Amino acid sequence: MISKAQVIQPFLPATLTPGERAEAFAPSNIALCKYWGKRDKELNLPINASLSVSLAHLGSRTRITPALDGADHVLLNGTELTVDSSFSRKVIAFVDLFRGALAQPLIIDTHNNIPTAAGLASSASGFAALMLALDQFYGLQLAPEQLSAFARMGSGSASRSIFTGFVEWQMGNREDGMDSHAVQLPATWPELRIGLVKVATGEKKVDSRAGMQRTVETAHLYQSWPLQAAADLTRLHDAIVEHNFELLGATAEQNALSMHATMIASWPPLLYWQPESVAAMQQVWALREQGVPVYFTMDAGPNLKLLFTAEHESVLSAAFPGLEVVAPFGQP
Ligand code: PMV
Numbered sequence: 001m002i003s004k005a006q007v008i009q010p011f012l013p014a015t016l017t018p019g020e021r022a023e024a025f026a027p028s029n030i031a032l033c034k035y036w037g038k039r040d041k042e043l044n045l046p047i048n049a050s051l052s053v054s055l056a057h058l059g060s061r062t063r064i065t066p067a068l069d070g071a072d073h074v075l076l077n078g079t080e081l082t083v084d085s086s087f088s089r090k091v092i093a094f095v096d097l098f099r100g101a102l103a104q105p106l107i108i109d110t111h112n113n114i115p116t117a118a119g120l121a122s123s124a125s126g127f128a129a130l131m132l133a134l135d136q137f138y139g140l141q142l143a144p145e146q147l148s149a150f151a152r153m154g155s156g157s158a159s160r161s162i163f164t165g166f167v168e169w170q171m172g173n174r175e176d177g178m179d180s181h182a183v184q185l186p187a188t189w190p191e192l193r194i195g196l197v198k199v200a201t202g203e204k205k206v207d208s209r210a211g212m213q214r215t216v217e218t219a220h221l222y223q224s225w226p227l228q229a230a231a232d233l234t235r236l237h238d239a240i241v242e243h244n245f246e247l248l249g250a251t252a253e254q255n256a257l258s259m260h261a262t263m264i265a266s267w268p269p270l271l272y273w274q275p276e277s278v279a280a281m282q283q284v285w286a287l288r289e290q291g292v293p294v295y296f297t298m299d300a301g302p303n304l305k306l307l308f309t310a311e312h313e314s315v316l317s318a319a320f321p322g323l324e325v326v327a328p329f330g331q332p
Contacts, residue, residue, distance in 0.1 A: 019139065
């Protein structure tokens with residue numbers, strides 16, 4: 001197995017010249033065709049390609065400055081964390097891949113503007129923003145595909161957060177994973193809306209890394225997942241090109257439910273839903289029966305993300321009080 005450091009090393013200059021300060025923003029993203037299952041756990045290489053839409057201004061902003069007291073400092077939303085917290089350990093391990101022999105102590109300050117109430121994961125935008133900030137701080141001048149491939153090593157879905165709009169993470173087949181990076185699709189859809197429905201917040205018991213490993217190892221149903229994902233990816237490309245909202249929504253919803261089916265078929269079973277998640281799904285289905293074109297997707301957690309178009313925003317905001325609405329391509 002190739003290590004992350006072995007892959008990154010050839011892309012770094014012989015001597016690093018740290019800057020004074022770097023700051024970068026990366027958006028969060030919602031997968032319409034999910035990444036679920038790794039073929040390489042060290043490099044986060046996926047079993048299937050995935051496709052997402054970015055959450056525009058919602059994401060992470062990371063600032064890097066030199067630490068003058070000889071120790072690393074990791075801050076999250078204005079609060080300094082202990083260096084042995086799980087967040088700090090992940091951040092520092094990622095930074096170590098780049099600062100190497102220099103071992104320069106840093107202050108790494110991250111702010112997430114994703115409403116915590118929406119219960120959205122922030123690892124995708126967090127690692128993407130950290131990668132962009134490191135690139136600036138050390139003047140690495142990496143190409144977008146390289147930034148995406150390296151962000152992927154922090155968290156798979158971070159590969160997609162390097163870009164905005166519709167983004168496809170191509171699975172690649174190289175052993176070093178350098179062809180497993182995201183690309184931005186040349187498409188916009190100004191009327192598209194994402195609604196964040198909060199069901200529950202707080203740490204989940206089984207994170208996506210452990211969840212996907214359990215599914216791959218124990219769910220026979222998982223065998224059908226790569227086929228489902230490949231077919232869905234084709235459908236999503238068609239839907240995006242044709243601006244066919246029904247096809248986009250239906251494909252995303254079926255894809256998410258298929259992923260959850262593989263989780264439920266794992267052992268021990270993995271069910272991220274709460275009773276409120278099921279109630280919200282039934283509400284979406286009831287609204288569709290009444291002629292409102294709305295679909296949902298869900299990740300490794302209990303919250304729903306609704307897909308709809310701008311003209312139905314007021315109906316949906318009334319049906320789901322507290323709905324946080326995002327326009328991924330800005331207001332039309
Ligand atoms: O990037 P990770 O390791 O947090 O995995 C993300 C997994 C899902 O959110 C369930 C799907 C996806 O493609 O974002």
